[in-house]
Structures are given as C-alpha cells and as structure tokens.
Amino acid sequence: MSLLESISRNIYSLDKTSIEQAKQRLDRLIKPKGSLGKMEDICMQLAGIYESKYFDSSKKVVIAFAGDHGVYEEGVAPDPQNITVLQFPNFAKGLCGVGTICKYVGADVVAVDVGINCDEKLEGVLDYKIRKGTSNMAKGPAMTRQEAIRCLEIGIEMSEKCIEKDYKVIGIGEMGIANTTPSTAIISTIVGCDPSEITGIGAGLKKEKLKHKADVIRKAIELNNPNPTDGVDVLAKVGGFEIGSMAGVILGCSANRIPVVIDGFISYAAALIAYKINPKTREYMIASHSSAELGTNKVLEILKLSPVLNMDMRLGEGSGAALAFDIIEASNYTYKNMATYDEVDMGR
Numbered sequence: 001m002s003l004l005e006s007i008s009r010n011i012y013s014l015d016k017t018s019i020e021q022a023k024q025r026l027d028r029l030i031k032p033k034g035s036l037g038k039m040e041d042i043c044m045q046l047a048g049i050y051e052s053k054y055f056d057s058s059k060k061v062v063i064a065f066a067g068d069h070g071v072y073e074e075g076v077a078p079d080p081q082n083i084t085v086l087q088f089p090n091f092a093k094g095l096c097g098v099g100t101i102c103k104y105v106g107a108d109v110v111a112v113d114v115g116i117n118c119d120e121k122l123e124g125v126l127d128y129k130i131r132k133g134t135s136n137m138a139k140g141p142a143m144t145r146q147e148a149i150r151c152l153e154i155g156i157e158m159s160e161k162c163i164e165k166d167y168k169v170i171g172i173g174e175m176g177i178a179n180t181t182p183s184t185a186i187i188s189t190i191v192g193c194d195p196s197e198i199t200g201i202g203a204g205l206k207k208e209k210l211k212h213k214a215d216v217i218r219k220a221i222e223l224n225n226p227n228p229t230d231g232v233d234v235l236a237k238v239g240g241f242e243i244g245s246m247a248g249v250i251l252g253c254s255a256n257r258i259p260v261v262i263d264g265f266i267s268y269a270a271a272l273i274a275y276k277i278n279p280k281t282r283e284y285m286i287a288s289h290s291s292a293e294l295g296t297n298k299v300l301e302i303l304k305l306s307p308v309l310n311m312d313m314r315l316g317e318g319s320g321a322a323l324a325f326d327i328i329e330a331s332n333y334t335y336k337n338m339a340t341y342d343e344v345d346m347g348r
C-alpha cells in the first residue's frame, strides 16, 4: 500500500467524548454560555482532535511549499516568474510576510522547494524539487498522476517530520507566481462553477485581463477534463506542486490528529483536494482567515469552515495561518485559565 493510501485510510472523526468534556468546561466558565464564540469552537475542535479535555497547542509551525507554473506563459499573472525564486529564501530568513508574522507570534517556518524554476540550491530551503515547474495546463495536464501522488506524499512526509519534532499546530503556506490560476481551476472543477464566477486578481492582475485569465482556466478544464470526484486527478490535470504538497500536509495532520491551519485562496484549493481524497480531513482544518480573493465564500461553504479572521488579506505564503496562531493560543489559554462558577462566588 502506498503512503498516500495508508495515510488516507487512517483518518478518523474527532473524539466526541473530549468535545463534550470541553463543552462542559466552557459552559462552567464565568461568562454567558457561548459568549466566547469561535474561541469556544476552536477549543472544542482541538479537544476532539487531540482526544483530550486539556491539551498543549503551544509549538507551532508553518510548512510552506514553492513551485512554478507552466501556465504562467499564458499571461495570467502580473509579476515576473522569478519572483518565486527570489522571494522563497525570505520565508526561512523571516523577511517576508509569513516570516515576519511567524517571528512575532513565536512560530517556526519550514520552506520546501517542490518545483521552483531554478537550478540552484536556495539558502534555508529544503530541496524536494519534483520538476522545474508544472507543464502548461492550457496545453495538456499540469503533471502526471505519479507526480501528483509524489507531491501529496512530500506534504505527508513534511507534516510527519514536524509532528515528530513535537509541533502541535501546523499551518500551510505557499509561494508560486501564477498559482491563483491553478487554484481557481481546482476550485471551479470541484465546486462546479464557471471560472469567470471566481477568477480574481491574484497578486494584482489588471481588471481588463481578468476575462483572459478566466478563459485560460476554462480552456484548461475543457482540455484536460478533470474528474471532480477524484482529488488526485484534479491535482494532476489542473493543479500545482505546492498545492498538492499543502494537501499532503492536511492529510498527514489529519491522520496524526494534529490541527491544520488553512491560509488563503491557494490553500483553499489544497483543502478541497484533501477533502476529495478523504472528507474527514475537513474536521481537522481551521480556516484562519477569509481571503479577499473572489471565490472564497464558495469554497468555505463546501468545506463548512467559518474563518477566524476577516482582514481583507490576499498575500498567501501562510501569513493568515500565522496570524491566527495567536488567536488559537489565546483560546486555549483562556479555556484553561478562566475561573469556573465552582471556583468563584458569582451568586449561583
């Protein structure tokens, strides 16, 4: 049995007893029932994931993957492709958005090259390059099925390495110029809508080029005919290496009962791939924020995820996941340390 098969067969629902125990404590805290809103949801979810009333969520990491995209040549992105190789070393150095936010919240970043269009080894970046960028999906499949499985398995492996190092909460991030294009293709295929309904500006595409971007995505879907019920097929035909690797982290976290914090639009595409491979992965996901990219609501509705933050962010990298780490920690701290009605006299 392959690593992917064995991991996806080993994903179970959250533990109802622990969720109930967490709820009972939350209801005994000195506050109106339910008044901590999503903080309470997070605590119940974490209890169900860790199978324990109390849990440690202190050690956190963003695992970020980078890859380039053959579809870049269709003129779907506003920036030069080599921004991927120039920006990615800044993840580990703590100089870019996700790096800086991680420093602030005391989390680590692991940066993994799964397909950057370059020959050199990058400082502070793990080399798991599959190939120097996907093929142009407007002309044929982005990758082979074997490559799709490979990037999923790299993601699984990275998550398990981090879990072995005792990380208790894992966020996902990415870098890849043009990757909102395959993300939109994945989301249109799985949601079942026309790409024009959800094609956004990405890193700042001019409004007058949006129709062209949507047309390229539609053409890629028509040409490759991905099967919306088969996550691996969708990934192979219209995906990206970094997107598949993020989906692999989601599967790895779910099988190892570790919460996985979803970032923005590109990570939503990864979340849908993981969900199609095993729908139970949804239970392990925390949506950090609501991306400003068009199409956000459609994915979050399917995944039934309610984002923690709404910051109008559309950076990616894992920046939103890192920002939500502090909310998760604040929720756990409050849950553990607030007094209950049994401990202080509240007149009842």
Ligand SMILES: Cc1cc2ncn([C@H]3O[C@H](COP(=O)(O)O)[C@@H](O)[C@H]3O)c2cc1C
Residues within 6 Å of the ligand: 076, 077, 078, 079, 083, 087, 174, 175, 176, 177, 178, 179, 180, 181, 201, 202, 203, 204, 205, 315, 316, 317
């Ligand atoms: C300097 C820079 C830093 C970034 N960090 C994340 N992205 C984000 O923008 C890219 C996706 O947008 P599109 O599909 O329009 O190319 C991805 O690399 C994503 O991570 C960046 C983009 C740029 C230009």
Ligand SMILES: O=C(O)c1cccnc1
Residues within 6 Å of the ligand: 180, 201, 202, 203, 263, 264, 265, 266, 267, 291, 292, 293, 313, 314, 315, 316, 317
């Ligand atoms: O939502 C995101 O993460 C996003 C949106 C546009 C470009 N890059 C990332």
